[in-house]
Amino acid sequence: MLKQCEGSHAVAEAVALCRPEVICAYPISPQTHIVEGLGEMVKDGSLADCEFINVESEFAAMSVAIGSSATGARTYTATASQGLLFMAEAVFNASGLGLPIVMTVANRAIGAPINIWNDHSDSLSMRDCGWLQLFAETNQEALDLHIQAFKLAEEISLPVMVCMDGFILTHAYERVDVPTQAEVDAFLPPYEPRQVLDPAEPVSIGAMVGPEAFMEVRYLAHAKQMQALERIPQLAEEFKQVFGRESGGLIRPYRCEDAETIVIAMGSVLGTLKDTVDELRDAGHKIGVLGIVSFRPFPLVAVAAALKNCKRFVVLEKSLAVGIGGIVATNVRMAVTGMGLKGYTVIAGLGGRAITMKSLTAMLDKAGRDALEPVTFLDLDWKAVNKQIEREKAHRKTGPVAEALLRDAGIVGARNY
Amino acid sequence: MFQVRIHGRGGQGVVTATEMLSIAAFDEGRHAQAFPSFGSERTGAPVVAFCRIDDKEIRLREPIMAPDALIIQDPTLLHQVDCFAGLKPDGYILINTNKSFEELGLADLVAGHRAERLCTVSATDLALKHVGRPVPNVPLLGGFAAISGLIRLESVIKAIEEKFSGKVAAGNIAAATEAYNIVRKEMEEAAHAQAV
């Protein structure tokens, strides 16, 4: 059924349709509307046979999820940014134990400085923890990916993070098609655990594993993600059969067939990129967009195939690996090793800075002429940055960096250096 | 694609206004995208929200840089925030005020705009009259339906019924309808004045 509603609300409805048995929640912007919606549904009875637990921290949220999932219940939670970091130990624990928990990450920047707006630093900080990571382009895809996530997680026994841009998607009202309960039931069977705490068949879960077997256990986790590389496109196809639309999969190419330049990105910015690329195509540029939907497992083969015939690629990412450069970019480079392509990294939108068609067009124009730097920080205020660098060279006690920059911008009262 | 930008202050229902506008467009079978410009939430702080309406899927996610229409819920923002940045030539402007554009010091700014695209309505007064609360967002939507012809008044009413219930819904419908009629009259008078 078509609805016009907030992204968070669409996700809450999707999760409810998946018949979760335990939901645990700790509030953090910008995911809160999702768990509030689910909490209300449980309380008024519209989501039946589900326990909703208000926990005291994100660490507790993931821990409750671990206990619940290990007992054979379909379990869900949501978080962002600082919350994801606070539960980091438990996040690794969940994937290490092979528990099929589904978690929404409403992508938000990580502090310091504290920032509530969107970028991908939170999910990407956990990229190696063993969870699958799927990035939604629209609210429709965010809704759909949750349904696919439960099925995927339970089949391969690994937890799945569904990532959606905080505020940009979570707080945007747009049209979504919410499936019926019957459609979801046809797609997603009840959870049948591979391992479960049950007095009828006692097992010990979480024992210490020494050097004799640790490598094997870790390899098996990697092997499961390799299985997922096969399964994810199949799942997207099965989803299409039941629900009638494209959603998910490993990658999403747009106008890449004869493209000389391909710009690669994840999440909602793909929409803006598609509009930009349409205009550039109208102006005669041979340019395309490659969306990465599955970041973990990283689709090395699919990305290489998509870039096979292009001259250059630009990775546009809302993330920064301090000390080296791009995160998505380094993953992409691994895919195209030896292919002789020119590659550019563009770091954009950190902490919620808007990514505009205007800036993208100028940047892609430069890329097309191979006039782009290897690493670009899109729309960075170089004047402000250089002033701070000079200031720090000249003085010792320069105070907090954020305050200094804000003072320069005239937002805070001036001082005399 | 039609792009609307609404300026106001926290607590005036700016975000709800864009949501309801998007619902009204949806009810007419169109695609609509509504989202706020997020800042630190507090009552009284300047707030901006956006709504895009189109007949095909809307993919663009940037803030609205070049609006086709502006709704200004709080005239005290006029000389504090650059509400008019990027406004398309001859764009629609609807302001919540009982003053005129000249009295607000905007005469030069709107020199090139058709008179029937520049309207004011005392939305706060209408809201107080019909709903008992000084929240101008819903009457302004009624006025917007009139000034732009982008959505029908019936769709605005349907959106009100989805968001509110009981006496509040009834009051908002009355306020939106009165605002619609006021703006329609204003537009007719403006067109008439030009013709003469």
Added chain:
Amino acid sequence: MSYQPIKFYQTGTFTVGNRLLAPEERSVQASSKRFNSINSGHRACQGCGEALGARYAIDAAMEATHGQLIAANATGCLEVFSTPYPETSWQIPWIHSLFGNTAAVATGIAAALKIKQKKNPQAQEIRVVAQGGDGGTTDIGFGCLSGMFERNDDVLYICYDNGGYMNTGVQRSSATPPAARTATTMAVGPEPGNAFGQGKFVPAIAMAHEIPYVATATVADLRDLEAKVRRAMEFRGARYIHILVPCPLGWGTQSSETIKMARLAKETGIFPVFEAEHGELKSALAIRRQLPVEEYLKPQKRYAHLFGKQPNVAVIAKLQALADRNIRKYKLLETV
């Protein structure tokens, strides 16, 4: 007709005493059909108080739940010595997640069981026990514990308190008693051993949460421990049992004297043994003959620096004052 109450005290082994009791009152461990939830073959040190306490506590919980029990376990000695790869000594469903989250994991298990029960009301009901050492409970696990208490989740949390992070080499925890030597509170300098802080007696904090049942116990009175576990399982909601379990290695005591040390802790008033319901004290296991704290401190090498040629009279007096306060507060001396 007046009567004179005559008290019988169990001394020495409990073997003879068991046979004098009705079968249903006998120790779970005395039965040939005992559960052995934690089976032999685990790698605990000789004389480990925690292994003893866990064996009695969990088997009592199994008896009370007719074998329908799931256990969550914090990182620590019990977890490590009971599951040395590739073996496990647990014969019940058991999960180890992390150090600080056991109460939350147990909450999750209880929630899942609640839904399963709702979907299948005919099935046998399964209960949950969470267990951790003092480190995993009073320090790193404290937030999750308090959350579980506040929500009144249907979990029995058992803390095995040996007063330190023993598995990692005897470091100080917030449960370490004042003046005790640990690897991070060495017996050197002007104030050797652990500082005299505020203390952090979690049973009292549990009482402040007013959860349905709180009890303390020691491995010197195992029948009492079993009875308390049974009693706890009669309640629904959050329950907490705090067991003093001497650690020969960490305390510097003889491995054959673990039970004796626990008894001395109780008889000096250093460790109060009591029960409480919904925040109100209900009963105390009385001190039979009060002993001065030196009797308890002297056998432990972790207090050796208080004795010798010039005993630290002032510190010993402070420790005595703490014991006296416990006796007063928890009404540990019988009034007969």
